[in-house]
Amino acid sequence: xxxxxxxxxxxxxxxxxxxxxxxxxxxxxxxxxxxxxxxxxxxxxxxxxxxxxxxxxxxxxxxxxxxxxxxxxxxxxxxxxxxxxxxxxxxxxxxxxxxxxxxxxxxxxxxxxxxxxxxxxxxxxxxxxxxxxxxxxxxxxxxxxxxxxxxxxxxxxxxxxxxxxxxxxxxxxxxxxxxxxxxxxxxxxxxxxxxxxxxxxxxxxxxxxxxxxxxxxxxxxxxxxxxxxxxxxxxxxxxxxxxxxxxxxxxxxxxxxxxxxxxxxxxxxxxxxxxxxxxxxxxxxxxxxxxxxxxxxxxxxxxxxxxxxxxxxxxxxxxxxxxxxxxxxxxxxxxxxxxxxxxxxxxxxxxxxxxxxxxxxxxxxxxxxxxxxxxxxxxxxxxxxxxxxxxxxxxxxxxxxxxxxxxxxxxxxxxxxxxxxxxxxxxxxxxxxxxxxxxxxxxxxxxxxxxxxxxxxxxxxxxxxxxxxxxxxxxxxxxxxxxxxxxxxxxxxxxxxxxxxxxxxxxxxxxxxxxxxxxxxxxxxxxxxxxxxxxxxxxxxxxxxxxxxxxxxxxxxxxxxxxxxxxxxxxxxxxxxxxxxxxxxxxxxxxxxxxxxxxxxx
Amino acid sequence: xxxxxxxxxxxxxxxxxxxxxxxxxxxxxxxxxxxxxxxxxxxxxxxxxxxxxxxxxxxxxxxxxxxxxxxxxxxxxxxxxxxxxxxx
Numbered sequence: 001x002x003x004x005x006x007x008x009x010x011x012x013x014x015x016x017x018x019x020x021x022x023x024x025x026x027x028x029x030x031x032x033x034x035x036x037x038x039x040x041x042x043x044x045x046x047x048x049x050x051x052x053x054x055x056x057x058x059x060x061x062x063x064x065x066x067x068x069x070x071x072x073x074x075x076x077x078x079x080x081x082x083x084x085x086x087x088x089x090x091x092x093x094x095x096x097x098x099x100x101x102x103x104x105x106x107x108x109x110x111x112x113x114x115x116x117x118x119x120x121x122x123x124x125x126x127x128x129x130x131x132x133x134x135x136x137x138x139x140x141x142x143x144x145x146x147x148x149x150x151x152x153x154x155x156x157x158x159x160x161x162x163x164x165x166x167x168x169x170x171x172x173x174x175x176x177x178x179x180x181x182x183x184x185x186x187x188x189x190x191x192x193x194x195x196x197x198x199x200x201x202x203x204x205x206x207x208x209x210x211x212x213x214x215x216x217x218x219x220x221x222x223x224x225x226x227x228x229x230x231x232x233x234x235x236x237x238x239x240x241x242x243x244x245x246x247x248x249x250x251x252x253x254x255x256x257x258x259x260x261x262x263x264x265x266x267x268x269x270x271x272x273x274x275x276x277x278x279x280x281x282x283x284x285x286x287x288x289x290x291x292x293x294x295x296x297x298x299x300x301x302x303x304x305x306x307x308x309x310x311x312x313x314x315x316x317x318x319x320x321x322x323x324x325x326x327x328x329x330x331x332x333x334x335x336x337x338x339x340x341x342x343x344x345x346x347x348x349x350x351x352x353x354x355x356x357x358x359x360x361x362x363x364x365x366x367x368x369x370x371x372x373x374x375x376x377x378x379x380x381x382x383x384x385x386x387x388x389x390x391x392x393x394x395x396x397x398x399x400x401x402x403x404x405x406x407x408x409x410x411x412x413x414x415x416x417x418x419x420x421x422x423x424x425x426x427x428x429x430x431x432x433x434x435x436x437x438x439x440x441x442x443x444x445x446x447x448x449x450x451x452x453x454x455x456x457x458x459x460x461x462x463x464x465x466x467x468x469x470x471x472x473x474x475x476x477x478x479x480x481x482x483x484x485x486x487x488x489x490x491x492x493x494x495x496x497x498x499x500x501x502x503x504x505x506x507x508x509x510x511x512x513x514x515x516x517x518x519x520x521x522x523x524x525x526x527x528x529x530x531x532x533x534x535x536x537x538x539x540x541x542x543x544x545x546x547x548x549x550x551x552x553x554x555x556x557x558x559x560x561x562x563x564x565x566x567x568x569x570x571x572x573x574x575x576x577x578x579x580x581x582x583x584x585x586x587x588x589x590x591x592x593x594x595x596x597x598x599x600x601x602x
Numbered sequence: 603x604x605x606x607x608x609x610x611x612x613x614x615x616x617x618x619x620x621x622x623x624x625x626x627x628x629x630x631x632x633x634x635x636x637x638x639x640x641x642x643x644x645x646x647x648x649x650x651x652x653x654x655x656x657x658x659x660x661x662x663x664x665x666x667x668x669x670x671x672x673x674x675x676x677x678x679x680x681x682x683x684x685x686x687x688x689x690x
Contacts, residue, residue: 164670177655190659190672191684201674204613204657206645215656215673232656 003030004123005052009042009069010035010059010085015107019057019085025112031119039069043076050077055123059085059107060096067099074100078133081126083118102126156232158184159222164191167222176232178207192217192230200233212236262354266295266309268347282335282354284328301326305337305352312339312350322357334361402561404445409560409580410489411441417495420584424502438491479504481595484525486510486542487558488534496529499584513537513545520546527554527591532563532571540570547573554594558587606630606638606687607664613657614646622658622675629678633689662687 006023010016016035023031034053036042046053056073060066066084073082083103084096093104102122105115150157156173158166169177169184177184194201194217203215211234218229256263256276262283265274272295280287283299290298299305304323312319319339324332336355341348415438421431483505487493493509500507508523510516512534528546532539539557546555557571560580571577575594578587610626612619623642630638641663645653654661654672662669662685671684682688 163667164672187655188670189655190661190670193671193673193675193680193684203673206613206653206655206657209613213656217673 003032004054004119006031006033006055006057006119007042007045007053008033008035008057008059009037009039010057011037011061012059015059015085018107019110019115022110022112022115026116026119029120039065043069043072046073046077046080050080053080055081055083055119055126057083057085058101060087063088070096070099070101079126079130081122083122156234158189158230158232159220160189160192160228160230161222162191162226164188167227173232176205176208176211176213176234189230192228203232205232210236212239260355262352262356264295264352264354266350266352268349270295272298273349279354282325282333282356305354308337308339309350309352312341313348316341316348325354334358405560407445408442410491411438411445413489414438414491414495415442417492417499417584421495421498421502425498481505481527482523482525483507484510484516484519484528486512486516486528486530486534486539488512488531499588503588513539513542516542517545520551525553527556527595529556529558529591532557532559532567533561538567540567543574544570556591556594558582604637604639604664606634606662607641608638608685609641609643609661609663611643611645611650611654611657611659611661615644619644619658625675625678626660629682633682660685 008016008019010019020033020035023033034045036045042056042058046056056077058066058070058073070082070084073080078100082101083105084093084101085105085107086093086096087107090104093106096104102125103118105118150170153170153172156176157168157170158173159168161167166184166187166189169181171181174180174184179187192215194215200214200216203213205211205213214233214235216231216233218231220227220229256274259276260278262278262281263274263276264272264279267273271292272290273292275287275290277287279290283290295309296306302325305325308319308321308323318341319337321337323335323337325335327333334357336357338353340351340353342351343349415435418431418435418438422428422435425431483500485493485496485500485507486509487496488511490511493511497507497509505527508519508525510519513530514536516528516530517537528551530539530542537545539559540563543555543557555574557574557577558580559571559577563571575597576590578590582590608626608630610623612622615623626640630640643650643653645657654670656672658675659670659672660675660681661671669685671681675681679688
């Protein structure tokens with residue numbers, strides 16, 4: 001303490017000097033003294049300089065007046081120490097203490113030490129009182145704060161004494177019990193029995209039975225007695241929310257369990273927070289071995305999967321792709337994967353959904369195979385069609401060639417016959433003229449052939465054309481044998497008749513089977529030479545007919561074509577079948593051999 | 603007059619109340635034999651003038667003074683200790 005500032009209020013100059021002398025003798029602490037005479041001025045001074053004054057020294061002049069001044073000082077300036085100087089006796093002087101003075105001095109009993117001690121004591125006591133006052137202010141502030149907390153607590157608070165009576169209730173408790181504080185005070189709540197480890201226990205409030213209330217109990221001191229602080233918390237909303245959450249969770253679990261896709265939830269620590277049953281099916285292993293384990297550790301073999309998850313985390317973007325998983329047996333499993341990134345409680349989390357597409361792949365593969373097979377089949381079909389078309393074309397070429405051969409065969413055969421006749425008969429000029437006509441006709445045919453450019457089968461045609469240079473010396477046989485020659489080609493028929501007549505046969509002709517029947521009604525024949533293909537009645541039909549009618553002579557077929565089996569069988573019953581092309585010498589010699597055979601047989 | 607007289611107040615006779623009652627009867631049979639009397643007060647059916655504020659509540663009617671416990675009924679010993687009825 002460096003200095004004590006003292007205000008001395010005294011109107012007696014002598015007393016003032018006496019006290020001043022004493023105070024000046026005090027060495028420590030240093031005391032600075034201000035002197036005022038008038039009470040009113042003193043109060044004004046205090047008003048102005050209260051923070052520069054520690055102790056007020058007040059001398060009583062007229063007790064009645066002083067009572068008011070002392071009262072004013074104590075009321076207005078409680079932080080200042082007040083010492084009263086009074087000539088009254090000790091008992092009377094006590095009234096100044098009662099009014100608020102710290103000490104009372106008697107002017108005749110003052111010494112340096114006593115004044116010093118009194119000043120120090122009064123000052124110290126006042127300072128303490130001031131501190132206490134401040135503390136009291138703080139404590140009331142604290143009380144206000146605590147009170148505000150309790151008043152505004154969302155829980156209902158009850159203080160219950162050891163007999164179960166309510167000592168205090170906060171506004172929330174009033175609401176809960178539907179009674180005001182005065183009704184609750186002294187009411188029996190009952191001795192609260194807390195759960196083990198002071199866990200909250202469920203209680204029912206008689207006036208609000210629908211509410212779900214949890215009570216927790218703490219032992220406290222209340223007005224110097226043990227008491228229970230009961231905290232009643234309304235958990236209705238909380239339980240409802242919890243039930244809803246549970247229900248949602250159950251729904252989610254059911255959906256996840258029923259899902260055929262594998263679902264993996266990876267939390268912010270990259271641990272597996274959730275998997276469904278499809279994951280166990282897809283990857284094998286046990287449910288408990290996968291859950292809550294680090295994702296990388298569990299799926300360390302699945303590089304495609306971990307790579308995509310890393311990418312999603314780094315880019316903070318959803319990913320979707322088709323990848324291959326490695327099965328326990330080392331084979332590949334194609335899956336469609338989608339990785340979704342989301343934030344939960346501010347932390348980045350991932351969900352992977354994997355769909356087994358092996359079945360789809362297999363179906364796709366089968367589809368592709370079927371497609372390929374179909375394509376091949378289609379191509380085969382096309383090729384076959386092409387072949388068939390070619391064959392048809394070929395057939396038509398063959399037919400055309402056959403027709404052409406037929407066209408050529410007639411004039412050629414005729415020409416051949418005429419040449420033979422030129423050699424063997426006397427009427428050279430006639431046959432020469434006829435040969436020229438035939439040559440002209442052949443020339444015409446050749447001219448028209450040039451127009452048919454697509455004709456390729458020359459060889460075939462060639463084979464059908466009678467070899468013009470195969471002729472040899474004529475053979476004379478016949479001996480009046482009666483011969484019937486049947487051919488629908490007029491030129492051939494004529495030339496054949498000429499040739500056979502020339503060779504000594506008695507020869508007649510017919511245009512077809514029908515015509516021949518008519519001829520046979522008028523004459524008999526030893527030998528019949530018949531073409532096969534003819535209008536109205538074919539060679540074989542005619543043959544059967546006359547056989548049936550009793551013809552017993554010789555019968556030779558002359559043909560240039562292959563015939564159906566049925567016709568061939570019938571033809572085989574004839575004496576001979578001579579195939580075109582044939583030279584006349586050959587023809588005559590064959591006829592001769594047939595006749596000779598008959599003679600031998602006879 | 604029995605040596606011990608108790609009243610059990612419940613809001614309604616639900617599963618929990620039945621459980622508490624069964625427990626209480628079992629405890630009393632074991633510890634008081636025939637020396638006790640138990641009243642059951644179902645507040646949903648009774649017209650009690652001044653029912654307890656909170657339930658379930660067990661009241662020791664006798665011996666006097668009346669003593670009243672509320673809260674956790676899982677531990678019967680604890681309740682009986684609260685009501686000063688714990689026997690050796």
